[in-house]
Amino acid sequence: MRSGKRWMRRVLIGLGCAGLYGLVLFQSPQGIPTLMERWNEVKSLEAQNAALAREIAAQKERIERLRESPSEQEYLIRKELKLLREGETSFILPDQPKPAPAARP
Numbered sequence: 001m002r003s004g005k006r007w008m009r010r011v012l013i014g015l016g017c018a019g020l021y022g023l024v025l026f027q028s029p030q031g032i033p034t035l036m037e038r039w040n041e042v043k044s045l046e047a048q049n050a051a052l053a054r055e056i057a058a059q060k061e062r063i064e065r066l067r068e069s070p071s072e073q074e075y076l077i078r079k080e081l082k083l084l085r086e087g088e089t090s091f092i093l094p095d096q097p098k099p100a101p102a103a104r105p
Contacts (some may be wrong), residue, residue: 024031065072077083084090
């Protein structure tokens with residue numbers, strides 16, 4: 001009978017310690033809320049990393065196209081420097097005026 005009470009007391013003490021540990025885990029600065037916040041931050045940074053990796057791949061592809069294609073090089077140079085070939089004509093059109101907002105009665 002006496003060993004049954006000791007066993008029960010040990011179980012209750014163990015459950016109390018586990019409950020206290022859980023409370024500390026939830027309330028401490030290094031607890032579960034902080035862990036979840038860090039986890040979300042990691043996911044966000046992984047998404048940014050993936051986007052940057054795609055951007056880098058696109059830039060590498062563009063560089064490779066420019067390296068291999070003289071016509072691509074010429075097009076980019078002409079576009080950036082606004083150059084024309086002999087015999088080409090460039091038309092500069094004025095911007096369309098924005099319609100005035102309707103007057104309220």
